[in-house]
Amino acid sequence: MRAAEAAAGAIAAAPAPAPKPEPEPSAREGARAVADLFAEAGVPAPLAARAAARLGPEAAGRLRADPWRLLGVPGVRPPQADHFAKAVLGPDARPDDPRRGRALVLHLLTDAARGGHTVTPAADVLSALERAGVADPRRAVEAALDEAEVLPLTEEPEFDEEAFDEDAEPPEPEETLGPARWALAEEAAAEGFRRLTLTAAPLLADAAIKGLRDGLPEDHALALTAALRTGVSVVRGTPTDLAGAVVGIASAAAGQGVRTAVATPTDRASADVECGDEAIVTSLHRLLEPRDDPSAAPGAVVYGRGEEWPFDLDLVIVTDAAALDVELCAVLVEACPDGAHLVLCAEPDAPPPAGPGRPLDDLEASETVPVVALDAAPPTSPIGVLTEAVRAGDLTTVDAPGHEVVIVPAESPGEAVHRAVQLVTDSIPRALGIPVEDVQVVAPTTGGDAGVTALNTALKAALNPGPGQFGGMDSGDRVVVAAPLPHAALGETGVVTGGGPHGLDVEFPGGAAVIAPADASRLRHGWAVTVAQARGTRRPAVVAVLSPEGLSRPLVAAAFGLADRHLSVVQAAGPALARAVREETAPARRTRLARLVTQ
Incomplete structure (x- = not known):
């Protein structure tokens, strides 16, 4: 399909x-x-x-x-x-x-x-x-x-052997309804996973694979073997461990002549992956080759790569694959030709995607593909120590002699917004030498008095005040792609350079783009973004503004893990933050992919 x-x-x-x-x-x-x-x-x-x-x-x-x-x-x-x-x-x-x-x-x-x-x-x-x-x-x-x-x-109801009584009536199948858009995408994703698994053959001879494994830690050797021998595999690990595994697998495979690509969430994230010149490193969005098709349905992004024109690749490695919703997952697997190998990488207990479904978790639950858990190396930075503690359910205090982690209490949402603006415009650039353009503010939700919208209003007033000359935007505004666009991936940030009747001129990491007036509503101010939009793209400095709404352990861990050199936590959630880290997992989702893959 x-x-x-x-x-x-x-x-x-x-x-x-x-x-x-x-x-x-x-x-x-x-x-x-x-x-x-x-x-x-x-x-x-x-x-x-x-x-x-x-x-x-x-x-x-x-x-x-x-x-x-x-x-x-x-x-x-x-x-x-x-x-x-x-x-x-x-x-x-x-x-x-x-x-x-x-x-x-x-x-x-x-x-x-x-x-x-x-x-x-x-x-x-x-x-x-x-x-x-x-x-x-x-x-x-x-x-x-x-x-x-x-x-x-x-x-179909789950079969519970312990509760089975030979005299009892079998439970009736449950009647459900689903929007055709996502139901069909889920079926397409399942069909694609089955196809890749059935058509896969080892990409290299056993002797070559054995040679590449020599000297590797056992967990990395297992990940490399799964990537080269099986059609679909999953690798879980901390961001640091995953980065090393991705580079290791891509470099080893490409060095043996295997046509390899590493697909990241955004173009900005791809700049952090160094695999040499032999492997392709780009955003998944760009790898799928989006087209500006005037005949597309409203709000649609049409990709050139798909069932009729698949990748010219043998191995595709996707970072932060937990962010794939069922639609993007369906397009990805259909773009992989028969015999190609797909490696899906994600952190343990990563937040589910912003869109419907949970393809990676469902695929893992289906037990139809190998899953390799990388041994977590002891974190070496205060940010890593805090992130790993949160992932384990503990909001701890860390020693940060170089101000790598700073906790900023806030008594109210208004104070949280004020503190965030102060950190971005003054404290972080002045004390740490990290320029404003390398600081990203994140929050759990868009709405609310300390949500992304309120934060962007205050940050624009401080950083680039203006009348919103171009449909609410001014030259110099930072923007984020908040709904699908052909020009850049969801979550990609850029800077407005001009505008007019022709549209909005935006400089993205992947190059300049002109956003037509009809599509400009898919952009939002991007000094502050949601954690879902920011995920998978690390920044030198991150300001995480946390109010009680929308908190969960996976979300907090993801927010903290976005910071590379410095993390400021504006704590406006009070005791709700520690409670969320300790008790709140991601909400359950009703999906079908795990069953469909095994059919």
């Missing part, structure tokens, strides 16, 4: 050439039509850009025909969509309108996907529809199924 079919939303492999479509409204015309419609309906103007970006140039016509499509725009809740429907349809906007029920089904499933779930029990969906006032929940589900945006899925 092609990822183009599996990923109808954010990610897709490049489709075959299609007939030239009928002319559509331009992006600018479409945005203007949506703005006019929203003005008539009393909808806040800022929502217009998001609606146009999500629904495309014909958004206004689609919303007039079916106002509940507004629920497909991120951040819109059912009461808001109902209010909009009344403004557009008048008395014809009824709670039992089939369009409303259909949109609510997809909204509920999409909302669950934002929590990482690829499937939801049908009973939960029906109950939620009843609470939302839908008169016939089953009819609403059937309408959503007819639109093919939702798929019915059956989950």
Whole structure:
């Protein structure tokens, strides 16, 4: 199954050439039509850009025909969509309108996907529809199924041998529902893993592999052997240990003529990997060769590499593979040709991806591929000591004679923001000689009084005040890719260099790019980013602003591990921080990949 079919939303492999479509409204015309419609309906103007970006140039016509499509725009809740429907349809906007029920089904499933779930029990969906006032929940589900945006899925019950009673009735399979976008991507990823496993042959002769193993520690020798002999393997370890293993495997394989690539989360992260000239080192985004395809669905990134045009590679090593959601995972495995070997690397107990699914954890749970755990070398830096302690569930005090770790208490969110600005603009550059451009602020969440949005507002005022000349941005602003773009990977940061009617000029680590006006909403100010956006890309200095919201042990460990030379922790969470490190693991996710891989 092609990822183009599996990923109808954010990610897709490049489709075959299609007939030239009928002319559509331009992006600018479409945005203007949506703005006019929203003005008539009393909808806040800022929502217009998001609606146009999500629904495309014909958004206004689609919303007039079916106002509940507004629920497909991120951040819109059912009461808001109902209010909009009344403004557009008048008395014809009824709670039992089939369009409303259909949109609510997809909204509920999409909302669950934002929590990482690829499937939801049908009973939960029906109950939620009843609470939302839908008169016939089953009819609403059937309408959503007819639109093919939702798929019915059956989950077989787990067999519990101890609880089995020969006279008892076997449990019934659970009826679940999933958005087609992620359900099909999960199936494509599972199919790809099975294909790579079945078509793999050793990349080198046994004697050559044995020669490369000589002198290596046993754990690194096992990782190298798995990479060269099996189609798919997983390597877990601390960031330092993984970095050494990745370089060792890539250099050894490439030195023997194996066509090898190391794929990092961002272009900025790839600059930290040194494998010599024989192995390719680049971001996974760039390795997949994104294309600026005007025929792509709104919000989509089309990749050139895929089932029809796979990599010209024998070995692909992915760093921070725990960040892969099901869509990107599906595109990756489909881009690997038959016989290629795929090595997925991640820290132990790494946070799950920002998008739906947990492919790496599910693959490991399936017990269908070798998993090598690297022996953790004793950390040699205060940052490493603290990070490893957090990973073990202990928030400890570390000795940092060179101010490698600094804890800054904050009594309130407002004080936390003030302290963060002070650290970035003065304390860290002055005391440690680390320039502002090498300091990254991270926080668990976007919203809240000490979240990423509030931090960026304060940091812009201090570092680059301006009127937001180019759609809220000014020259000199640091930005982050917060939604898929062809020009740069999610989480990549860059600097605005100019702008105008043509779009926004941004200098990314991989080069200059022009972001079209219709796509500019996918950028956010990036002096502060979420931990999910920052993961996998280390910085010389990190300021972690921690308030009680969104904390967990994996997230805190990931935040601390981003710092290379210096870590400032703005502690605004009080006792909740130690409690989260001690007790809070990543929330569970409902997914199917582990079962699908074994079928």
